Amino acid sequence: MYEKKYVDLKSISVRFTSIVISLFATIYLINIPLIVAVASRELQLTSTEPLWLGGVFLGGTVLAGMLTTFYISLVSWRSLSLVSSIMGVISFLLPTLLSDFSFLLICQGLSGFFTGTVCSVAFVCLGTSAHPIRSYALVLCLQSIIVALTAYFLPPKVAELISFNNVLIAASCICAGLVILSLKVSKNIKQIKFTIPVAHKKQLLIIFFLVALLLMFVGGNTVRNTIEPIAYSAGFYMVILALSSSIGGLLAALMEIKSSYIKPIVSALGVAVFLLVVGLSGYLPQKLIVTAFCFIGGAWNFSAAFLMGLFSELNYRYIPLIVTVQVIGNIVSLVIVGSLYTGQPYIVACVVWILTALIVFLLARSDHKLFLVKRNE
Numbered sequence: 278m279y280e281k282k283y284v285d286l287k288s289i290s291v292r293f294t295s296i297v298i299s300l301f302a303t304i305y306l307i308n309i310p311l312i313v314a315v316a317s318r319e320l321q322l323t324s325t326e327p328l329w330l331g332g333v334f335l336g337g338t339v340l341a342g343m344l345t346t347f348y349i350s351l352v353s354w355r356s357l358s359l360v361s362s363i364m365g366v367i368s369f370l371l372p373t374l375l376s377d378f379s380f381l382l383i384c385q386g387l388s389g390f391f392t393g394t395v396c397s398v399a400f401v402c403l404g405t406s407a408h409p410i411r412s413y414a415l416v417l418c419l420q421s422i423i424v425a426l427t428a429y430f431l432p433p434k435v436a437e438l439i440s441f442n443n444v445l446i447a448a449s450c451i452c453a454g455l456v457i458l459s460l461k462v463s464k465n466i467k468q469i470k471f472t473i474p475v476a477h478k479k480q481l482l483i484i485f486f487l488v489a490l491l492l493m494f495v496g497g498n499t500v501r502n503t504i505e506p507i508a509y510s511a512g513f514y515m516v517i518l519a520l521s522s523s524i525g526g527l528l529a530a531l532m533e534i535k536s537s538y539i540k541p542i543v544s545a546l547g548v549a550v551f552l553l554v555v556g557l558s559g560y561l562p563q564k565l566i567v568t569a570f571c572f573i574g575g576a577w578n579f580s581a582a583f584l585m586g587l588f589s590e591l592n593y594r595y596i597p598l599i600v601t602v603q604v605i606g607n608i609v610s611l612v613i614v615g616s617l618y619t620g621q622p623y624i625v626a627c628v629v630w631i632l633t634a635l636i637v638f639l640l641a642r643s644d645h646k647l648f649l650v651k652r653n654e
Contacts, residue, residue, distance in 0.1 A: 302399065414582035418530065495610055552573050557627075
């Protein structure tokens with residue numbers, strides 16, 4: 278039982294609030310390309326300055342996930358989320374008062390750090406709740422829906438209609454909402470039982486799972502970043518692709534796997550790789566290409582939810598690293614898409630997903646009990 282000062286992490290309302298917090302904390306991150314486009318137009322940035330603008334925010338988010346692992350077990354989660362949200366409001370608002378690009382970069386880095394910290398805390402709450410897979414699946418599902426809505430309601434032309442200051446003010450308002458939502462965050466947890474008792478073995482598993490998660494996100498974001506320009510030019514296809522990815526997360530949230538985690542992870546990745554290989558081989562009919570990408574997007578979100586939930590079973594201190602590898606995976610995928618020729622990014626996605634499935638399979642062989650569905654309620 279939890280003492281009065283501890284919020285019940287099994288509560289549906291607490292889990293729902295944590296999901297909403299994670300979404301609020303990543304809205305700016307999801308829309309970074311559009312935001313950078315707005316800043317480039319209004320501030321008349323040079324060719325490299327937009328990269329710095331987006332890069333420092335992403336870097337701040339990555340750093341937040343890494344540093345949160347050191348003090349998440351030492352401080353009040355509620356206070357950490359509350360203070361970070363307040364600082365997020367300030368860091369987004371300050372650049373509206375002083376028009377200096379260096380100052381803007383500093384504030385963007387701080388904004389990424391504070392919103393990343395809030396998201397990390399929310400992920401820890403979800404990972405230590407009764408149903409982490411279901412919670413992470415809903416996060417991935419709703420993130421994909423936000424991408425779909427963004428693609429439909431915020432096309433690139435919007436960058437010509439809004440000011441960068443308006444974007445920053447809107448972001449600060451979102452952080453103000455996080456301040457209110459943070460009041461529902463748990464102060465801490467009284468006790469957690471872990472599935473892996475041996476310390477050195479647990480550390481090794483954490484490293485392998487982080488590699489698997491990173492490869493999972495690299496593959497998924499590579500496919501998404503490759504198809505997005507084509508889908509945007511085709512209009513409503515972008516919405517369809519994003520919504521199909523959300524369906525994969527929704528299915529993971531609704532399914533009750535009775536035996537083990539390994540089956541849904543490997544099976545979904547197998548479907549995604551098979552469709553990519555068939556498409557690259559030229560055996561996929563033109564009319565089925567969009568349908569195939571819908572299945573691919575849904576499959577990788579589906580398997581990612583299970584892998585994230587499984588990772589949360591190891592040690593709650595390292596759950597913030599999910600945020601870190603998710604962002605790094607997106608950055609690596611952008612480099613891959615930008616540096617390879619047409620079709621090659623899909624080959625990379627196949628390779629990294631096969632490696633992900635192989636790591637999961639080997640981990641299951643080394644410790645099958647880890648992959649059994651169980652949680653100390």
